[in-house]
Amino acid sequence: QVQLVESGGGSVQSGGSLRLSCAADEYTYSTFCMAWFRQAPGKEREKVASTDSNLSTFYSDSVKGRFTISQDDDKNTLYLHMNNLKPEDTAMYYCAAGACAGDGDGVLAAETWGQGTQVTVSS
Secondary structure, eight states: OOOEEEEOOEEEETTOOEEEEEEEOHHHHHHSEEEEEEEOTTSOOEEEEEEOGGGOEEEOTTTTTTEEEEEETTTTEEEEEEOSOOGGGOEEEEEEEEEEOSSSSOEEEEEEEOOOEEEEEEO
16 A cells, blocks of 8 residues: 655744654655655645655755755655755645656656645744
């Protein structure tokens, strides 16, 4: 059964840090690239970080230098380490899995989604 389960969201003040986790089933974790998306109210969903083939990673310009994506292969878990959080990072964050772009852009089109975890950053 394909499953992605996120955790680690919460409320922090501007400048704070959070770590999101996404536990995946073994098939999904070993077959697909994995990514973090976010969606704020009234805004389009945005891909913020993703793994890609050849161990490359993708980051959106809005989070580059502040967020880091990592994986724990023993636990089939994807992480998003978020530092220097800003109020504009407030959103629902989703873990997703899909085919790899192979060109550094990470997940091409997500095929599986987690339920989401809320991140709220206050000024």
